[in-house]
Amino acid sequence: MTDPNQPQKERRFHARQTVLKEGTIVTESSTIKCSIRNQHAHGAELRVDPSAIVPERFILLVPADDARYRAALRWRRNDRLGVQIY
Template identity: 60%
Template sequence: MDPSGPRKERRLHAREIVLKEATITTEDAEIGCSVRNQHENGAELRVAAGVKIPDRFVLHIQADGATYRAVVRWRRSERLGVQLYGGSPDI
């Protein structure tokens, strides 16, 4: 345990742990991924190791019937933190 006390939460939005299949759409590819947690303005995605994901793409979450414009905010191995915009079926 850290002697300086409990870790301070820096997130602005509460995360909801989920497991949803999704598709990343770029200019030249469709890439399967999973959504591991999601909140009002963002999500954590998991992609296969070695897959190159651009900084901006369209994300379609099949279970929600929603499509978002996404911007990558951080990357750690197969994990991506993205900021989401939109959420309608026809963006």
């Protein structure tokens, strides 16, 4: 049983940097606006419209970084997406 007074153990392999950037998910047939909430060298957490259909693999455009990443969907919870970028 966990102690509610103790901080949760960090299970992530890479430290996340909190950010607030706009991005676009680009697929073969559509574009989906998103916001980037945290980011590290190998991944990011995105927020999208909960009804958006996001494929397993896509291109993530981040104008603030002048960057284009190949991305893979790793998890989804409502409007939050965890993606691996490479």
